[in-house]
Amino acid sequence: MATLRALECFVAVCQFGSVTEAAARLHMSQPAMSHQIAALEREIGTSVVERLSRGVRPTVAGRALLPDARAALAAAQRAVATGRAVARGAGGQLRIGCAESMTAGLLAPVLRAWHRRRPGVHLGLTELSSADGLADLVGSGMVDLAVGPRPSRWAGFESLVGSEEVVAAMAGGAGPEPVTFTQLAKRSMVGYHPDNGLGAWLDDVAAERGVALTVLTRTRNATTAAHLAAAGLGVALVPITALPSAFPGAVRRLDPPLLRDVVVLLANPHDPLARRFDADICRRGVRVPADIAVQLGPAE
Known part of the structure; x- marks a missing residue:
């Protein structure tokens, strides 16, 4: 198959009508230029340029080849430009997985900033309610990175975003004191479908605390x-990132506090786009909406 270098030499010779001039423009020796043209002619099986007493010109075959040769070089230049744009964070596609509870509070502000600062980057989003499911997406190459609680099985690269508190949400009017699992065992609860890994984790925590x-x-x-x-349908144990601003109910801490790590899982830690997004997520960290922070008060 003809190399891009051979096509580049052929196009330059046709453009300047001289092997000597083409070699000078491409910073090559004249013998090296002639070698590339000869290699192209061997690949095609016929001459592509005609040697004249003063310069060269394309043959019939050369004239037929010239448009495609120029197109191939232009495509190669676009490919290099695209790669460079991705490397500096100005282009490409980034496929992101996220825990459903963290999309609005943690991920959305970073997505908004990327759309504003990096309009050439296409961002795709897949949401799941299972941390292990997110790990499977990253491991299979379906997404480039995933943001969520630390999964139970993951041997790849990860970054720690921070710790997220799980709190008790309930109808308004509740007192400010923290809630124990013993107290929760006497209340009706709003729980989670088995597809949501949060439910199984909370059941395990409750069992560890004997309720x-x-x-x-x-x-x-x-x-x-x-x-x-x-x-008023019961008490729900909810990660802070899932609570909307201006939440209409009451929010109370648990006693003892219940925390879980939030991480970014990376399919390829050397991918420039993924690492930039990872850094932005970790820089933002896990934040508590102001009105929720007022309800919770200072952590003990």
Whole structure:
């Protein structure tokens, strides 16, 4: 197959009508230029330039080849430009996975900043309610990175975003004191569908603390669970990132506090786009909405 260098030499010879001039423009020796043209002619099986007493010109075959040769060089230049744009964070496609409960509070501000600062980068988003499911997406190459709780199985590269507190959401009017799991065992709970890994984790935590929670209503979404709790359907244990600003219900800490790590899983830690996004997520960290922080008060 003809090399891009041979095509570049052929196009230059046709453009300048001289092997000597083409060699000078491409910073090559004349013998090296002639060698590239000869290699191209061997590949094609016929001459592509005609040697004249003063310079050269394309043959019939050369004239037929010239448009495609120019197109191939232009395509190669575009490919290099695209690669350089991706390397400096100005182009390309980044496929992101995120825990559903963290999309609005943690991920959305970073996505918004990327759309503003890097309009040439296409961002794709896949949401799941399972940390292990997110790890599977990254491991299979379906996404380039994933943001969520630390999965139970992951041997690849990860960055720690921070620790997220899980709190009790309930109808308004509750007192400010923290809530124990013993107290929660006496209340009706808004729980999670088995597809949501948060539910199984909370059941394990409750079992470790010697209680079983009575779940009367289940949902797949943590934000929905918080709203159901605010409407009086029970108490919901909700990660802080899932709580919307101006939450209509009451929010209380657990006693003892319940925390989980939030991480970024990377399919390829050397990918420039993924590492830039990872850095921005970690720089932002896990934040508590101002109105929720007021309800919770200072952490003990």
